[in-house]
Amino acid sequence: MPAAHDIYAEQLGECRCGYPLYYPEPAPDDGPMQIGDVGFLKQGAFYRLFNVSKSDDDPSQRFGVPDNYERLDMGLIRPFDAALEPGPLHSKTVYTIEANVGVPDVSLPVDISFHFRCTSKRGAILMQETQMLREEAVQTQPLEQKDWADPPKEKRTTSNL
Numbered sequence: 502m503p504a505a506h507d508i509y510a511e512q513l514g515e516c517r518c519g520y521p522l523y524y525p526e527p528a529p530d531d532g533p534m535q536i537g538d539v540g541f542l543k544q545g546a547f548y549r550l551f552n553v554s555k556s557d558d559d560p561s562q563r564f565g566v567p568d569n570y571e572r573l574d575m576g577l578i579r580p581f582d583a584a585l586e587p588g589p590l591h592s593k594t595v596y597t598i599e600a601n602v603g604v605p606d607v608s609l610p611v612d613i614s615f616h617f618r619c620t621s622k623r624g625a626i627l628m629q630e631t632q633m634l635r636e637e638a639v640q641t642q643p644l645e646q647k648d649w650a651d652p653p654k655e656k657r658t659t660s661n662l
Contacts, residue, residue, distance in 0.1 A: 528549075578636050
């Protein structure tokens, strides 16, 4: 049976709003995710190795950078216009059957509850409390391929296959 983080990514990935992380919180030493982060996914979380837009001596490059590393100029970074609004985002197999808004007394915040139904064995829901912040890199010129970004060219033999 697939892990919950795999089902979550599969189901919400169909919404085409970025890669859905089951554990979106960065590691305490990493700070928030940024454009240019390079890393890997493991069990629903992103682990940053380095950032291509920062210099090799930047304190955030705590794991080092590849040999022959040169930082990339990412161009203009601006807010992405189509960021997710507060509320539910759900897979195609899930639909909202009821949304209730109530005010428990004269003080705020307002109580909001949702009821969902899934039409399949798999489904996923993301509940956004606030508008998601999202950025994009606006390039006026194509990014230049750096030598350090090429995969290693090693001679394959039967002993290292």
